[in-house]
Amino acid sequence: MGGAEDTRDTRGAGDTGDTAKTGQNGAGRPRPGRDTGSGTWRAGLRRVILLGSRPGPWKRGTVLAAPALLLGLVMLLHARITDRGGLGSLVETSLPWFGLFVPVLLAGALWRRSASAVVALLLPVTVWLNLFGGLLTDKSGTGHELTVVGHNVGADNPDPAGTARDLARSGADVLALEEITPRARGTYEKELATTYPYHAVMGTVGLWSRxxxxDTRPVDIKQDVGPLGATKPAEAKMADNRALRTTVATDHGPLAVYVAHLGSVRVNPRSGFxxxxxxxxxxxxxxxxxxxxNERVVLLGDLNGTTDDRALDGITSQLHSAQAAAGDGFGFTYPADFPLVRIDQILVRGVRPESSWVLPATGSDHLPVAAGINW
Structure with a gap:
């Protein structure tokens, strides 16, 4: 019995020794607890490095984030852009349309899944809404005491008689026309005579009134100054007159009304804007x-500029836009076929615009503008 017991003990000891040396996986294999743990650590480090080198949501789309920030800065600092070559004026004339770049950049940011580009777009969106958000709502009221209409009738208007009849049916109490040619003047006077018993025409501008x-007189807007500073003869100066001032007798007292047609702008590859x-x-x-x-003033005219244009600061600092105060939308007026800008303005001081709107197209390349005014 003693020999058998010794044999079992020896076999058990031998088994235990072999297991200790080779582990459960057999002889020569590494221990999982020691070697496999080291490999896992190295694999984890490689994964961290790999993930860090991939473009994450804050690294993607930097090409989109940069123009988004630039767009916002241009709109925010537009007044600081140089006006050399008319650049600043051109930018300010086109400012409302800068908003079209936002959805384009947003689509790119979403396609790239770029959080940085989306966040960068907050700047141009905020600036654009601050500049033009107020024009997106209808601020027009109901009921007004005086309706004023202004229209650049166009020197090349093929149907001045039809244009005059359309304007007479507009309900205007005071009607201002710009760009009246000597050839068409008689037509306008004839067609508007029945509706408007009072009128005055000076040069290329005129006013018809119920x-x-x-106190009607021309306004010297330096139209007669030539490139060398020379002035034109009196006859030519009056024929080319592009602004007048008159007083309209209302039930609430005298109202000073100005009609003006400022000089045209040109886009030239050499000289710019x-x-x-x-x-x-x-x-x-x-x-x-x-x-x-007079504390009560209305200006109607083709100013060849938007109210955002710095060139009109001397005017817009004294008068405010009827469209901005009481209109619906941007009220674009030019060109008539596809209006892109509002260069035909109704500006007021001392009276309250109740409503402002754009009238249907006539034979002109401009659209007429109208406003209802209260005291």
Missing amino acids: LPLS WTDTRDRNAQALGEALADER
Whole structure:
């Protein structure tokens, strides 16, 4: 019995020794508890490095984030852009359309799944809404005491008689026309005579009214100054007159009404956005408005610029836009076939715009503008 017991003990000891040396997986294999743990650590480190080198949501789309920030800065700092070559004026004229870049950049940011580009777009969106968000709502009221209409009838208008009849049916109490040619003047006077017993035409601008007019005179907006500073003869100066001022007798007292057609702007590959004449006219008109003693003033005209354009600061610092105060939308007026900008304005001081709207197209390349005014 003793020998058998010794044999079992030896076999058991031998088995235990072999297991200790080779482990459960057999002889020569590494222990999982020691070697496999080291390999797992190295594999984890490689995965961390790999993930860190991949473009994550904050690294993707930097090409999109950069133009988004630039777009916002251009709109935010538009007043600081140089006006050399009319660049600043051109940017300010086009400002509302800068908002179209936002959905384009947003689509790119979503496609790239770029959080950084989406966050960058918050700047242009905020600036655009601050500048133009108020124009997205209808602010027009109901009921007004005086309706004023302004229209650049167009020198090349093929149907001045039809244009005059359309304007007579607009319900305007005071009607201002710009770009009246000598050939078409008689047509406008004839077609509008029945509706408007009072009128005044000076050069290329005129005013028709249901209410009496007085103290009508031309306004010198420096239209007669040539490139060398020379002035035109008196006859030519009057024929080319592009601004007038008159007093309309209302039930609430006298209302000073200005009609103006500022110089055109030109886009030229060499000179850029050419605005010299327009800017000179705007400065002179601003000075005339500053000298106006009547507290109640309405300006109707083709100013060849938007109210955001710095060139009109001398005017817009004294008068405010009827469209901005009481309109619905941007009220674009030019070109008539596909309006892109509002360069035909109704600006007021001392009276309250109750509503502002754009009238249907006539034979002109501009759309007429209208506003209802209260005291």
